[in-house]
Amino acid sequence: MEFTFLGTSAGTPTRSRNVSGLALCHSGPKPWYLIDCGEGTQHQLLRTRYSVVQLRAIFITHIHGDHTFGLPGLLTSASMLGRTEPLDIVAPIQVQRFISAVLANSDSSLSYSLNFIDSEASDFQWQDEHVRVTNVALSHRVACRAYVFTEQSLERQLLQDKLRAEGIEPGPGWGELQKGNDITLEDGRLLRSDEYTHIPRAARRLIVAGDNDTPDLLADACNGTHVLIHEATYTQDVADRVGPWPQHSSAEQVARFAQQAHLPNLVLTHFSSRYQSGPGGTPHINQLAAEAMQHYKGQLFLARDFDTYRLEKDLSLSCLTQTHSI
Amino acid sequence: MEFTFLGTSAGTPTRSRNVSGLALCHSGPKPWYLIDCGEGTQHQLLRTRYSVVQLRAIFITHIHGDHTFGLPGLLTSASMLGRTEPLDIVAPIQVQRFISAVLANSDSSLSYSLNFIDSEASDFQWQDEHVRVTNVALSHRVACRAYVFTEQSLERQLLQDKLRAEGIEPGPGWGELQKGNDITLEDGRLLRSDEYTHIPRAARRLIVAGDNDTPDLLADACNGTHVLIHEATYTQDVADRVGPWPQHSSAEQVARFAQQAHLPNLVLTHFSSRYQSGPGGTPHINQLAAEAMQHYKGQLFLARDFDTYRLEKDLSLSCLTQTHSI
Numbered sequence: 001m002e003f004t005f006l007g008t009s010a011g012t013p014t015r016s017r018n019v020s021g022l023a024l025c026h027s028g029p030k031p032w033y034l035i036d037c038g039e040g041t042q043h044q045l046l047r048t049r050y051s052v053v054q055l056r057a058i059f060i061t062h063i064h065g066d067h068t069f070g071l072p073g074l075l076t077s078a079s080m081l082g083r084t085e086p087l088d089i090v091a092p093i094q095v096q097r098f099i100s101a102v103l104a105n106s107d108s109s110l111s112y113s114l115n116f117i118d119s120e121a122s123d124f125q126w127q128d129e130h131v132r133v134t135n136v137a138l139s140h141r142v143a144c145r146a147y148v149f150t151e152q153s154l155e156r157q158l159l160q161d162k163l164r165a166e167g168i169e170p171g172p173g174w175g176e177l178q179k180g181n182d183i184t185l186e187d188g189r190l191l192r193s194d195e196y197t198h199i200p201r202a203a204r205r206l207i208v209a210g211d212n213d214t215p216d217l218l219a220d221a222c223n224g225t226h227v228l229i230h231e232a233t234y235t236q237d238v239a240d241r242v243g244p245w246p247q248h249s250s251a252e253q254v255a256r257f258a259q260q261a262h263l264p265n266l267v268l269t270h271f272s273s274r275y276q277s278g279p280g281g282t283p284h285i286n287q288l289a290a291e292a293m294q295h296y297k298g299q300l301f302l303a304r305d306f307d308t309y310r311l312e313k314d315l316s317l318s319c320l321t322q323t324h325s326i
Numbered sequence: 327m328e329f330t331f332l333g334t335s336a337g338t339p340t341r342s343r344n345v346s347g348l349a350l351c352h353s354g355p356k357p358w359y360l361i362d363c364g365e366g367t368q369h370q371l372l373r374t375r376y377s378v379v380q381l382r383a384i385f386i387t388h389i390h391g392d393h394t395f396g397l398p399g400l401l402t403s404a405s406m407l408g409r410t411e412p413l414d415i416v417a418p419i420q421v422q423r424f425i426s427a428v429l430a431n432s433d434s435s436l437s438y439s440l441n442f443i444d445s446e447a448s449d450f451q452w453q454d455e456h457v458r459v460t461n462v463a464l465s466h467r468v469a470c471r472a473y474v475f476t477e478q479s480l481e482r483q484l485l486q487d488k489l490r491a492e493g494i495e496p497g498p499g500w501g502e503l504q505k506g507n508d509i510t511l512e513d514g515r516l517l518r519s520d521e522y523t524h525i526p527r528a529a530r531r532l533i534v535a536g537d538n539d540t541p542d543l544l545a546d547a548c549n550g551t552h553v554l555i556h557e558a559t560y561t562q563d564v565a566d567r568v569g570p571w572p573q574h575s576s577a578e579q580v581a582r583f584a585q586q587a588h589l590p591n592l593v594l595t596h597f598s599s600r601y602q603s604g605p606g607g608t609p610h611i612n613q614l615a616a617e618a619m620q621h622y623k624g625q626l627f628l629a630r631d632f633d634t635y636r637l638e639k640d641l642s643l644s645c646l647t648q649t650h651s652i
Contacts, residue, residue: 012403015372019399039399040366046341065432069399073345073365076391077338094431101427105420106391107468142433 001026001151001204002320003229004308006044008269010233010248011066013040016277017305019066020270022208022229023050026130026151031056033131034074035147035208041070042077047306052078053085056128060091060119061210062144068095072102079111086113090133092120092143119145129153136221138212140247146209148221156180156197163196204311211270213247215257222261226315229303230254231270235287238272251288255296265317266296269303277304289326300326327352327477327530328646329555330634332370336559336574336596337392339366342603343631345392346596348534348555349376352456352477357382359457361473361534367396368403373632378404379411382454386417386445387536388470394421398428405437412439416459418446418469445471455479462547464538466573472535474547482506482523489522530637537596539573541583548587552641555629556580557596561613564598577614581622591643592622595629603630615652625651 006021013019019038025031029049033056034041045052052074061067068091078087089095096116103109117126119135120143126133132152135145156178163174168191173183177193184190206227207218215230222228232255233239233248251268258266268288275285289302301309301319308320319325332347339345345364351357355375359382360367371378378400387393394417404413415421422442429435443452445461446469452459458478461471482504489500494517499509503519510516532553533544541556548554558581559565559574577594584592594614601611615628627635627645634646645651 012406013369013372018369039396040369043339043344043366043369046339063432065398065402065428065434068432069402069428070365072391073395076395080338098428098431101431102391102395102424105424105427106389106394108391 001149001206001311002308003206003208003311004048004050005269005303005305006041006048007036007038008271008303008305009066010231010270010272012273013038014273017271017273018044019069020061021070023048024149024206024208025050030054031128031130033149034058036061036067036210037070037074038066039069039073042074044305045074051081053081053083055087057088057090057126059126059133059147059208060089060095061138061147061208062140062142063092063094063098064142064211067210068098071095071099072106072108075099075110075114076103076106076108079109083112086115088115088117088126090117090119090124090126090147093118127152134221136207136209136218138210138217139214140211141245144210144212146207146212146218146221148205148207148225150205151203153180154199154201154203156193157200159196159198201313202315204313204315206311211248213244213249213253215249215254218257219261222258222263225263227265227267227309227311227317228258228261228263229267229269230258232268232288232292233270233272235283235291238274238283251292252295255292255294255300258298259296263298264315265299265301265311266292267301267303267309268292271302293326302326327475327532327637328634329532329534329637330374330376331595331629331631332367332374333362333364334595334597334629334631335392336557336598338599339364340599343597343599344370345395346387347396349374350475350534351376356380357454357456359475360384362387362393362536363396363400364392365395365399368400370631371400377407379407379409381413383414383416383452385452385459385473385534386415386421387464387473387534388466388468389418389420389424390468390537393536394424397421397425398432398434401425401436401440402429402432402434405435409438412441414441414443414452416443416445416450416452416473419444453478460547462533462535462544464536464543465540466537467571470536470538472533472538472544472547474531474533474551476531477529479506480525480527480529482519483526485522485524494522527639528641530639530641532637537574539570539575539579541575541580544583545587548584548589551589553591553593553635553637553643554584554587554589555593555595556584558594558614558618559596559598561609561617564600564609577617578621581618581620581626584624585622589624590641591625591627591637592618593627593629593635594618597628619652627651
């Protein structure tokens with residue numbers, strides 16, 4: 001599984017960081033999934049290997065503009081590029097209203113259909129052949145969700161000794177069992193794939209959280225999760241100065257939570273534009289990293305635009321565009 | 327007067343060209359005017375000297391997304407940056423509906439008021455102390471306008487010999503007349519500024535046109551105009567192949583018109599993303615230039631993102647970021 005940050009700035013873009021957007025794929029860039037879509041997401045995509053034509057679904061964490069204002073342009077550009085596949089948009093219902101109003105008032109029509117799915121529905125879940133997606137309610141100024149991506153359809157190994165011991169010889173039936181399909185033998189016996197195959201590894205799971213001032217809400221979901229991508233808008237001193245009203249997390253808060261939850265990998269993003277990246281800038285983005293390191297002993301990363309990460313089958317995470325974690 | 331292209335691509339952005347946006351100022355970047363606001367306009371502005379806090383008014387040519395989808399992000403970012411000055415938005419009424427719907431469905435509020443002005447009103451005109459703006463109806467798939475910017479408040483020279491001949495000696499009254507104000511003398515005589523001052527040069531005038539398949543509609547407005555900025559989406563061969571439905575102009579069409587109208591300066595923009603800029607690209611952007619040159623003998627430019635032009639008081643136009651015209 002791979003993911004690429006398309007934007008890592010909170011609220012407004014800066015010269016080096018766009019507003020929120022994350023591209024995720026299971027095995028190669030077709031299909032792929034987009035989580036949040038701030039203004040300029042389609043521009044960022046032009047610098048990646050992802051195409052809006054191959055996008056399978058969009059997951060919006062919440063309705064704020066820095067997570068949604070890129071939708072109209074991305075959707076109409078996909079149409080101009082000739083997309084015909086329907087597109088799922090998982091989002092609060094206001095997003096449907098916003099998109100409908102924009103399309104109606106800009107003389108726009110799409111060459112494909114949009115399928116809106118309410119992210120706030122209590123029974124929300126979404127899946128395709130690669131991933132199963134659930135979500136968790138967060139605490140922010142508006143309804144906001146974290147999306148939990150768990151891979152599906154893992155490779156199965158046949159329990160060959162068991163099959164042979166029961167007199168089932170190699171043939172097309174073995175292939176079906178290995179694909180996860182149950183089969184019926186000529187003698188009427190039903191063989192369940194789950195009983196004759198073994199999945200030799202854990203399903204990879206990662207969480208992409210939206211804006212949130214209470215990381216503890218993710219405690220249950222983090223059990224068995226290999227990567228948490230979470231906002232860290234401020235250092236604790238700035239968070240204290242700003243006060244609680246924006247309902248964001250500090251680096252310290254998220255780090256403490258991740259440590260307590262025994263998360264092996266934490267990627268921080270959605271940084272206030274006040275944090276500088278250049279040499280000598282103040283306050284500096286490194287202050288967020290330093291603060292998080294004090295409280296979290298797992299593998300920590302601070303996201304940058306266009307950073308691409310790979311979560312391997314052995315559950316190790318590496319950033320392909322940074323030489324080492326922090 | 328200066329103007330800077332923020333986007334020069336038609337329909338969709340490319341890696342080197344954003345969708346439409348143009349920053350214009352009369353004398354320095356405070357205040358300034360924005361014509362069209364495609365997605366990513368606020369990002370482009372981060373690389374210029376223009377700030378959304380000092381923006382005086384936005385003029386939208388028509389409702390298509392590549393001219394409007396940057397509005398929500400630009401407006402909310404101005405709010406986050408603390409803007410308090412009201413902002414005029416000159417646009418078709420659908421733009422007001424679109425912005426209202428977006429703000430309402432994204433939990434957004436602005437720290438300043440928006441003043442919507444219908445660009446399609448028959449008596450439209452707008453002015454401040456620097457410029458007077460009128461518009462001209464164009465021919466496109468939706469209602470579309472060209473904006474005519476004429477500078478105001480030109481420097482006046484006192485007719486000193488006339489004043490002295492009439493016994494009016496130097497004093498504060500001379501200053502008022504020079505500022506364009508009429509004065510009443512102690513003896514009751516009313517002196518009109520226009521009768522005792524002289525404006526030694528022509529008012530600079532430029533036209534920023536929206537999408538349009540009939541340049542001739544600008545014939546009257548181009549009389550006395552020093553620069554026309556007009557779309558040239560296609561070369562003529564591509565326009566012929568695409569057919570008339572998009573209602574755009576070819577480079578040839580605009581060039582022929584500009585030649586006939588005796589326009590001294592023509593800047594082409596809004597190029598189809600099929601035209602490449604790199605060496606060896608095909609079709610190449612230079613084909614648009616070559617085609618226009620065949621039919622237009624004035625000073626011709628093809629706009630690039632971030633190109634800045636200056637229209638001097640002597641009515642000469644130069645591009646500060648390209649060494650010579652085409």
